[in-house]
Amino acid sequence: MTYVDGFVLAVPKANIEAYKEMARTAGDVWKELGAVDYVECIGDDVPDGELTSFPRAVQARDDEVVIFSWITYASREKRDEINAKVMKDPRMQGDAWKEVFDGKRMIYGGFRPFLEL
Numbered sequence: 001m002t003y004v005d006g007f008v009l010a011v012p013k014a015n016i017e018a019y020k021e022m023a024r025t026a027g028d029v030w031k032e033l034g035a036v037d038y039v040e041c042i043g044d045d046v047p048d049g050e051l052t053s054f055p056r057a058v059q060a061r062d063d064e065v066v067i068f069s070w071i072t073y074a075s076r077e078k079r080d081e082i083n084a085k086v087m088k089d090p091r092m093q094g095d096a097w098k099e100v101f102d103g104k105r106m107i108y109g110g111f112r113p114f115l116e117l
Helices: 011-031 076-088
Strands: 004-011 037-042 063-074 109-110
Touching: 004 011, 004 076, 011 037, 037 076, 063 076, 063 109
Parallel strands: none
Antiparallel strands: 004 063, 004 109, 037 063
């Protein structure tokens, strides 16, 4: 069964185009190295909740939008292999992302699907 890495982060509205460019590069890298899917979504209907919500989870400010993304792999083993290669890829080196978004507020994790329709 497949494996999924999921991400939620806040990006300043002023940095959306820079984020999209960065995401395109990252997506190319992941896909070239074997990821099944690479998807980036910008928040369109993500209201603040009273207790929890996507904006609250990443402490999104008024001048930021929420990004929700995921990468799908053939398996957990393939994910581990691919991610090791991604981290060594020259296109993924450097700290340019720090100018685009605050990585300390990013939420991420690996998920094992239990239902795929």
